[in-house]
Amino acid sequence: MRPPQPDAWPLSSTFDAVQLAADDPDLMRTRASQIDLTAYPILPASWGIAPEVFERGRALDRNPAGISKVGDCNTTGWVYLHPFGEGQYKLGTYDELQDVIDYYTEAFTQRTYAAFNGMNVTAVLDSTWSDPSVCETGESPLACDYRLHNPAVALIMFGTNDMVVISPEMFDYGLRRVVNITIHQGIIPILSTFPRHLSFDDRSLLYNQIVVQVAIDYNLPLINLWRALEPLPNHGISDDGFHLNGPITMAGDMSSEANLQTGLPLRNLLTLQTLDALLDDIIEGEYSVG
Numbered sequence: 001m002r003p004p005q006p007d008a009w010p011l012s013s014t015f016d017a018v019q020l021a022a023d024d025p026d027l028m029r030t031r032a033s034q035i036d037l038t039a040y041p042i043l044p045a046s047w048g049i050a051p052e053v054f055e056r057g058r059a060l061d062r063n064p065a066g067i068s069k070v071g072d073c074n075t076t077g078w079v080y081l082h083p084f085g086e087g088q089y090k091l092g093t094y095d096e097l098q099d100v101i102d103y104y105t106e107a108f109t110q111r112t113y114a115a116f117n118g119m120n121v122t123a124v125l126d127s128t129w130s131d132p133s134v135c136e137t138g139e140s141p142l143a144c145d146y147r148l149h150n151p152a153v154a155l156i157m158f159g160t161n162d163m164v165v166i167s168p169e170m171f172d173y174g175l176r177r178v179v180n181i182t183i184h185q186g187i188i189p190i191l192s193t194f195p196r197h198l199s200f201d202d203r204s205l206l207y208n209q210i211v212v213q214v215a216i217d218y219n220l221p222l223i224n225l226w227r228a229l230e231p232l233p234n235h236g237i238s239d240d241g242f243h244l245n246g247p248i249t250m251a252g253d254m255s256s257e258a259n260l261q262t263g264l265p266l267r268n269l270l271t272l273q274t275l276d277a278l279l280d281d282i283i284e285g286e287y288s289v290g
Contacts, residue, residue, distance in 0.1 A: 040224045042223070054152060065103055068146060072116070072160050079251040081268060090253045093255075122170065221278075
């Protein structure tokens, strides 16, 4: 029997407001500017609608061990999660993370088709940016990656490029579109705030506030990377002012405190901790829906 199509499932707690920025940009900016980034925890405090989305994904035969990495230069490449799928890591006192590494090993090393240098929330929805060797005609990078990897979870971080090429209104609108597509395909979106841009402090603050507001509106889990990076030397940013810095040893080395004082290893640690809790609570757990 063919499962119901995604749009047939209304999510009880979803704020389905893709048009918010387009309809009232002043309201969008006012709501976002009231967000205090320091008030939101670094790791997700609640799963929100994630259990509902996971149940939708099960009906669509999503792979519970599948992950899509969605974002820009800070998400693509070998340093983000790849080391854990290749055995290039040291856990130190974080040995409890071995189970989540074992579970997602294959997903960690898969190539992402939804994260590129220069990517932003409009480009990830534009087939111009798709890899023609694997993506279908007219298929966006986001749709292509979701089709190829069939994930149950999407790790989504935008903002670094967006803040210098598109307006706050377009960023809000685009991020909501990405979220809508993701949840309606039965994929849990885990949003993340992004590193501050050392040349554009005010703009990076506003765009991060937008990320948090979208997470609140949709009741989504959020990794507050911005808050975690703020106390680090140079805010965890390299000398170019916007890329995450590090590692000192390896991107997967959790045993070195000095290494975890740099941006890339710290982001890896926070992602693993989030996925570990998600695995325990929802994917293999008995989290109640509704």
